[in-house]
Amino acid sequence: MEKRHFKKSPSDSHEPKAVGVVFDEMLRSDSRFATAYRRYKEAVHDEAKVKPDLLFKEFFPNTELGIELKLITRKPERMAVDDSINCMLIRDGDYHFTAVENILEKKVVEKRHPHVYLGKCINVKRKDDGTLYPTFNHPRYTSCYTFRDFCLDACTELLKVSGLVEKK
Secondary structure (H helix, E strand, O other), X not given: OOOOOOOOOHHHOOOOOOHHHHHHHHHHOOOHHHXXXXXXXXXXXXXXXXXXXXXXXXXXXXXXXXXXXXXXXXXXXXOOOOOOOOEEEEEXXXXXXXXXXXXXXXXXXXXXXXXXXXXOOEEEEEOOOOOEEEEEOOOOOOOOOOHHHHHHHHXXXXXXXXXXXXXO
């Protein structure tokens, strides 16, 4: 009987591999699972593309140089430095990504009662009608810092803040 000698490919070695490498090799194969998965990913990617009738009306594509990222934003100009957007990140290829800004409008939340003074023991807030009122912070008591110490500190802060209020 004749012995056959097969040459092992690097992927057939029994050396330990990272899980990502194993998955990558499996998904690049021609197995039924891999081809079905690739078809599924193509269908999902086609659904996620921006509709052409909205392009340049509501969405503005922008490709950044030096990195493989395409931004599709709601403003026609480039993003400012340190600016952020709420987006969905799509991986188009091995080294390319597309970020599509979400359709939801950003709501600017106005604080109901803004702080006028932030202290260690008390905070002073302003109501809608302009009146000021104090709120107490929750102290951390220790063997060295007791309830009595907190009351004394709060008293000194209240006296200091009372000078902020105009006398009529």
